[in-house]
Amino acid sequence: MKNFKLTVEYDGSRYSGWQRQGNTNNTIQHKFEEILFKMLGVKTEIFASGRTDSGVHAKGQVFNFKCETTLTEIEIKLYINKYLPEDIRVLSVESVDMRFHSRLSVKSKTYQYRMFNGSKCPVFERKYVTCVNETPDIEIMKKGAEKLVGKFDFKGFSTKTFKKSTFREIYDICINAEGDFINITITGNGFLYNMVRIITGTLYELGTGKRDLSSIDEILEKCDRSLAGITMPPQGLCLLKVDY
Amino acid sequence: MKNFKLTVEYDGSRYSGWQRQGNTNNTIQHKFEEILFKMLGVKTEIFASGRTDSGVHAKGQVFNFKCETTLTEIEIKLYINKYLPEDIRVLSVESVDMRFHSRLSVKSKTYQYRMFNGSKCPVFERKYVTCVNETPDIEIMKKGAEKLVGKFDFKGFSTKTFKKSTFREIYDICINAEGDFINITITGNGFLYNMVRIITGTLYELGTGKRDLSSIDEILEKCDRSLAGITMPPQGLCLLKVDY
Numbered sequence: 001m002k003n004f005k006l007t008v009e010y011d012g013s014r015y016s017g018w019q020r021q022g023n024t025n026n027t028i029q030h031k032f033e034e035i036l037f038k039m040l041g042v043k044t045e046i047f048a049s050g051r052t053d054s055g056v057h058a059k060g061q062v063f064n065f066k067c068e069t070t071l072t073e074i075e076i077k078l079y080i081n082k083y084l085p086e087d088i089r090v091l092s093v094e095s096v097d098m099r100f101h102s103r104l105s106v107k108s109k110t111y112q113y114r115m116f117n118g119s120k121c122p123v124f125e126r127k128y129v130t131c132v133n134e135t136p137d138i139e140i141m142k143k144g145a146e147k148l149v150g151k152f153d154f155k156g157f158s159t160k161t162f163k164k165s166t167f168r169e170i171y172d173i174c175i176n177a178e179g180d181f182i183n184i185t186i187t188g189n190g191f192l193y194n195m196v197r198i199i200t201g202t203l204y205e206l207g208t209g210k211r212d213l214s215s216i217d218e219i220l221e222k223c224d225r226s227l228a229g230i231t232m233p234p235q236g237l238c239l240l241k242v243d244y
Numbered sequence: 245m246k247n248f249k250l251t252v253e254y255d256g257s258r259y260s261g262w263q264r265q266g267n268t269n270n271t272i273q274h275k276f277e278e279i280l281f282k283m284l285g286v287k288t289e290i291f292a293s294g295r296t297d298s299g300v301h302a303k304g305q306v307f308n309f310k311c312e313t314t315l316t317e318i319e320i321k322l323y324i325n326k327y328l329p330e331d332i333r334v335l336s337v338e339s340v341d342m343r344f345h346s347r348l349s350v351k352s353k354t355y356q357y358r359m360f361n362g363s364k365c366p367v368f369e370r371k372y373v374t375c376v377n378e379t380p381d382i383e384i385m386k387k388g389a390e391k392l393v394g395k396f397d398f399k400g401f402s403t404k405t406f407k408k409s410t411f412r413e414i415y416d417i418c419i420n421a422e423g424d425f426i427n428i429t430i431t432g433n434g435f436l437y438n439m440v441r442i443i444t445g446t447l448y449e450l451g452t453g454k455r456d457l458s459s460i461d462e463i464l465e466k467c468d469r470s471l472a473g474i475t476m477p478p479q480g481l482c483l484l485k486v487d488y
Contacts, residue, residue: 009366009367009368010367011367011368057368059368077363078363081363081364082364084364086365086367086370087367087370088367089364089365089366089367090364119321119322119325120325120326120328120333120334121330121333122253122333123253123254123255123330123331123332123333124253124255124301124303124372126330126331128368
């Protein structure tokens with residue numbers, strides 16, 4: 001038995017997210033499992049570092065699967081890439097220790113949210129940024145971001161209710177403006193459902209004067225979703241990398 | 245009467261090129277003229293720096309038009325951008341001297357051709373690069389490119405026959421490799437039909453050992469299209485900028 005770790009990129013625009021779901025085959029996970037079945041002749045389940053929502057992109061998603069095979073890493077990469085559609089690609093295949101698990105072994109994950117603040121979305125980036133109407137104050141957004149770095153109960157920044165712990169640790173939030181683009185890059189040990197998009201929406205509202213700094217503390221204290229900002233649209237979000 | 249110079253970008257993937265044609269409205273020129281008619285109430289012809297072929301992109305195409313209007317530059321930009329589809333965008337509008345003509349006043353134009361040499365096209369660049377099978381020798385390509393810099397009759401590098409002069413001057417060809425990408429950036433005072441794509445095809449054949457350096461001299465001497473390389477596909481080509 002071998003354990004393979006794959007790093008992949010995808011344009012999430014036309015998919016119903018990462019995870020295989022009962023009512024649709026239009027998921028990225030399904031695309032991979034279909035090809036693995038063809039390649040290995042047996043149904044093979046894959047385990048990702050986490051789900052990405054419908055419309056969210058990835059430049060460094062990671063999953064693993066276990067199988068009996070004589071195929072080499074490079075052969076697996078070529079085989080899968082040959083059958084994948086043009087909006088999904090395998091970047092690397094590594095043979096790893098049997099104990100490696102793409103989700104359970106995660107040390108940190110990095111997401112980036114991209115906004116564009118101009119009169120019309122740039123043509124070559126149009127599917128990978130979210131256009132916003134107002135120019136936020138980056139310095140105030142940075143101050144808000146500082147308050148979110150650390151280990152907190154982030155339940156107020158998620159749209160799901162959970163039985164498990166909603167404590168997560170954010171290691172870093174980097175906000176930078178390049179021309180009319182605003183990039184928010186967030187690294188943490190894990191993220192709740194919609195957490196990055198709600199953090200981004202909250203920081204945007206802060207930067208555009210729709211809320212003040214103390215509201216960030218309040219969301220963290222009261223863990224109340226209704227106090228946080230809007231859930232930003234999926235197309236501006238990209239899973240950049242997963243570290244182990 | 246005023247003369248406006250517009251700089252625009254577009255993803256050429258779904259268009260039949262720049263130029264308005266008798267049998268199709270699916271051109272970028274047509275999109276602009278439709279909106280100008282709506283904006284000005286009169287049919288208004290626009291003049292581009294040159295055509296781009298079906299499927300070719302632009303990050304800095306320039307056109308101009310003359311009209312009577314009280315609209316300001318910024319109003320014109322906002323109006324046109326509002327009605328353009330998401331794959332075409334106005335970058336700037338300038339009021340210019342009445343003698344300015346987007347094609348006749350050109351000092352130089354810069355095109356870039358992008359190739360990717362890897363097992364599968366990168367997801368986020370897939371519509372803007374051409375995937376090639378072999379890794380060319382960049383140093384030999386550079387030597388071939390040097391021979392093309394200068395003023396020559398480039399008839400052998402075009403697929404059309406011309407009544408007018410086929411002499412053009414290439415000022416610079418820059419070839420660089422970034423990972424599996426190969427970028428060829430060409431600046432000249434003008435280009436014949438398909439010229440950049442045929443130059444790229446010829447240099448690629450040179451770099452992959454399918455022809456030798458002396459063949460470049462021969463094409464320039466004999467002006468024979470059949471001696472030159474393939475016409476590379478349009479999607480890797482982009483009009484970067486036009487200088488006046």
